[in-house]
Amino acid sequence: MKITVQSSKIVKPIYEGGSPPTTTTNAIPLSVFDKVTYDKHASGVYYFHPPSPPNTALEMGLAKAMAVYREWAGRLGTDANGNRVILLNDAGARFVEATADVALGSIAPLESSPELLSLCPSGDANKELMLVQVTRFTCVSFAVGTTTHHQVADGLGRCSFMITWGKATRGSGAIDPVPVYDRASIFAPWNPPRVEFEHRGVEFVKPRAEVGNIDTPDASDNVVTHTVHFSPEMVSKLKSQASAPGARRPVSQRTCGGASRRRVGLSIGDTQTKLKIAVNGRPRMRNPRVPEDFAGNVVLWAQPTTTVNDLLGKPLQHAAELISRAVARVDDSYFRSFIDFASSDAVEKEELVPTETLVRCPDVFVSNLKGIPTYDLDFGTGRPFLFTRSHPPWEGYVFIMPPFCSDGSMDVQVGLFNRAMDIFKECCYSLESWSDLGTLVLQDSMG
CATH class of the missing domain: 3.30.559.10 (Chloramphenicol acetyltransferase-like domain)
Known part of the structure; x- marks a missing residue:
């Protein structure tokens, strides 16, 4: 299977009204759970039968979804105190358009393999927290490969964004429910601390x-x-x-x-x-x-x-x-x-x-x-x-x-x-x- 990249671009959020929401913060501090998980990207591929939406619709939906989930358009960085944060700078996600020279059925079974790695953009040496690739096959089936940084969200968090991307592409109205980001109050430590279990040698x-x-x-x-x-x-x-x-x-x-x-x-x-x-x-x-x-x-x-x-x-x-x-x-x-x-x-x-x-x-x-x-x-x-x-x-x-x-x-x-x-x-x-x-x-x- 030969994958040919047709285009690779940065897609930035598109906000209703044209401007990002007024907010008191320009960064999301990483929680203790964010910091203890993989400091790397994770990838997955969704396979679809035809018909398929045009790439322009998928790109527009991605831009609208990132207006709600701003962290995926951001970058990892540090605040004034040196703490690691997600910068809400709307730098954007990478959107790759590609074609395959075979029918999807010819590469079954779809096991994880070096060949199928080409259906996802590589997160290595990339600053983007989200990279997506839409690959069209000769049978008109298509695949959407995603590569996302694990310190931004776990599997449920990433899936919520993907579902929102789908809704935005369909034009199904306002996004509901809206994601919750309040790490500070939800994960606030007790005062005084209550360390009841051994975490050395575990986490x-x-x-x-x-x-x-x-x-x-x-x-x-x-x-x-x-x-x-x-x-x-x-x-x-x-x-x-x-x-x-x-x-x-x-x-x-x-x-x-x-x-x-x-x-x-x-x-x-x-x-x-x-x-x-x-x-x-x-x-x-x-x-x-x-x-x-x-x-x-x-x-x-x-x-x-x-x-x-x-x-x-x-x-x-x-x-x-x-x-x-x-x-x-x-x-x-x-x-x-x-x-x-x-x-x-x-x-x-x-x-x-x-x-x-x-x-x-x-x-x-x-x-x-x-x-x-x-x-x-x-x-x-x-x-x-x-x-x-x-x-x-x-x-x-x-x-x-x-x-x-x-x-x-x-x-x-x-x-x-x-x-x-x-x-x-x-x-x-x-x-x-x-x-x-x-x-x-x-x-x-x-x-």
């Missing part, structure tokens, strides 16, 4: 130079990505096996995702393995509550840990219980404790840095995207028929993808070393293999 660590070098995998062993589809029947059986006997309700569908003990052949005996699960704070924080329309980051991570022996020797229910307990601990008190610790002078005095998000063998990172209304995006010609993450293959990353339909099935995107992927493919549809391999069952971390 914050000493710089790597002080904790020693970390072995890197053999470069000759490539990492590959594979998407597994689990039928409603398979999900139902997994829920049944993972639920405690006599439980009033079985483990939820989102608890039954697919990260098998993927380090097959790599981890043995008493080796510890950790599952790092993204946990959405919106439904958990209560004092004060975080509005559903909050547009920034509100994510921490549950990190259940066990040994390979335990994982192999105990039933699936044991893994499910470990994960359920770990996620339950990341509650309102934990989020508030994190705010107080991250806002204290301990981080600066001890020269702590955010824990690196990339995991290393034998650990697993899980991001549950099922609670994000990805398929509500509509530019006026219908919703996408598929959404995929777009990134270089990362070993140990598992994404539970948002469902296109509500039939109870689920898709799970898994990144593994090439030598482990063949084994994973052989066992992932066998309930016996899942139990024998000590499958890790995913908690409903989005709510």
Whole structure:
């Protein structure tokens, strides 16, 4: 597949009345949650069947949406005190128009691959916080690739903007609801602080130079990505096996995702393995509550840990219980404790840095995207028929993808070393293999 870029331009907000709203601030300070997440861009691709809106309509819709979500037209910078902020300077987002020399059907299945990375603009060395690319295929299908800076918003925040872009392109009237940005009052630390949990070694660590070098995998062993589809029947059986006997309700569908003990052949005996699960704070924080329309980051991570022996020797229910307990601990008190610790002078005095998000063998990172209304995006010609993450293959990353339909099935995107992927493919549809391999069952971390 050859992608030809036809144009690349900066699109700036277009305001009703021609001028930006009168405001007392020209910057949004990054919250403690913004600062602890990835300091990098994240990409995804939406695929659409024809008919398609013209690029001029998409560009105009983007400009109107950024008049509501001004942060995506801004830039990262610092305020007078040296604190990191999002500058509301209307510098604009990048809008790329491109064509492909093939029909979309010729590149199926649409797995994350170096080839499909060309459907998204690169965020490397770019100051723009949002970059989008509209790619037209010879079959008249089209793809919209987005590359957005993670410190501006988490998955729900980014999805809210995308839905607003669709509404603005359709011309569906005033944007409702309006995004909420009040980081200062929602995430204000207690006085005096109430640090009730340990956050050193969890969200914050000493710089790597002080904790020693970390072995890197053999470069000759490539990492590959594979998407597994689990039928409603398979999900139902997994829920049944993972639920405690006599439980009033079985483990939820989102608890039954697919990260098998993927380090097959790599981890043995008493080796510890950790599952790092993204946990959405919106439904958990209560004092004060975080509005559903909050547009920034509100994510921490549950990190259940066990040994390979335990994982192999105990039933699936044991893994499910470990994960359920770990996620339950990341509650309102934990989020508030994190705010107080991250806002204290301990981080600066001890020269702590955010824990690196990339995991290393034998650990697993899980991001549950099922609670994000990805398929509500509509530019006026219908919703996408598929959404995929777009990134270089990362070993140990598992994404539970948002469902296109509500039939109870689920898709799970898994990144593994090439030598482990063949084994994973052989066992992932066998309930016996899942139990024998000590499958890790995913908690409903989005709510």
